[in-house]
Amino acid sequence: MVTEITIPASTSNLGASFDVCGLALSLYLRVTIEDRAGGFEVVPSGEGADRLPRDESNLIPRVARSVAELRGKKIPGVRLIVDSQIPLARGLGSSSAAIIAGISVYQTLSGDRLSEEELFGYALRFEDHGDNLAPSLLGGLVVACVVEQLGQRSLVTVKRAWPEDVKIVLCIPEFEMDTSKMRGVLPKEVMLADAVFNLQRAALLQALIAERRLDLFSEALRDRLHQPHRVPHGPGMGDVLKLNDQTRDYPGLLGVAMSGAGSTMIAFATGNFHQIAAEMSYRFATAGVRSRTLEMEVDNRGRKVDTSV
Template structure:
């Protein structure tokens, strides 16, 4: 049996739409072992009621992609999922499931596939690399598509950067978050985001987190998605006023994440109040960047 720990992720970080993702120290665990026959799936924690326990399970399907690529005929497998990442909240729960399933399946075969090969498989499964790349590699990851090939680069996050996540108590699918976006953008808005993305990466590289107040600004997706997340814009304003270095919608939402090096309790409290003003209940998670990514923490050869 192998056990894999895989982190939550926050994608986009404002301007880096479909390009940037950051791993966070909130984890799901995938336990996997071969059996004589059949499929057994046990689920603990998030998604206990709704996640399939048959061949439609995303972790099992991801594992199958690895076994198929390695020409391995799996006769039977037992999977135990311990889920701490909230589902459909913009914290990469599907990416964690895909990554965890693939890393565990690869470990059971004595690691025939490299991390790069796993990343290509995971991106093909997920459809975009901005969550699966940091889930696999950890840190802040920039990913682009060159044809069908994913090219990624990881920047370890140094210093005392903190992340405050406000998680509204409603779900929002990535599909719905994408459908609301326009098909075309102005040159002015494209230039705006390119410049902010470059500044954001420089801020992480040089640990100049005060630059995030400018580097996390966005015109390509958050203004359009704000209608799906009542209270988002007010939460942004309140977080900045409370001292946040930067604030963004996490993925397609509805979670909002604030970044800073101090006063995170106050910052989270202000964002929580913004949602409360809209009659929306939410939870607070105070997190840190994760630089390790998916790890086999038990078993494997």
């Protein structure tokens, strides 16, 4: 019996919606489970394969083993064929995808069915990015709130329909940005006016999607809480972000933001994707940074598990 688990990448923060919501993307982490005697063996390919552990120290089997221990279950070692399209340390939810994959491996091997609340509770033990974990599991646009009950943390989530005509352009520079370090550059306290500014625009993003007011997209992406502090740490990122103020000059462009904590920059558009991608890449190039671009759709399905005999 062979099981294949497919988990989408994700982008989070979406401008003003810092730590609030995330969006699943049509880039995938695929994990194929094959029987083998002994402990876990990981056979990686794709993005970052040369940097990933091939034994039980790899995040995917580590999560699977940890959840089994917490649940009082025993799971066998297996061979995991891991193929990833998700770049590492680029703000595209690679670790969240691996965590959801690891929990999915546990469920497959144990036959234990976790509720959504339980699954997110275990996932949050490995990282706090609910706005990446939620879309990796559920797909689409997900608003995620961390809640605590009886000393246990989990997520409350609401999945929303994403406008089909709004596509994604990613511009991925050659340099990485470590999420924990980028969290460290943020101020511990913010001005009330800045907090209100972001609250208004985070709410605006949800409202414009509900009412299809795509003309307001760039306004909803304006941010005062995280991008101004992070962009200076990545050459060229500031120039790419300025496109959010110049959408009228680029037909089809709705807005631009950092993806997660960077370094990827994300554009939302309804057309002229090649031209928008070229402009983003050009702006990195003028700062001496090489980059690659990807055009894609939102993944509305989320995690997929297929088993064949």
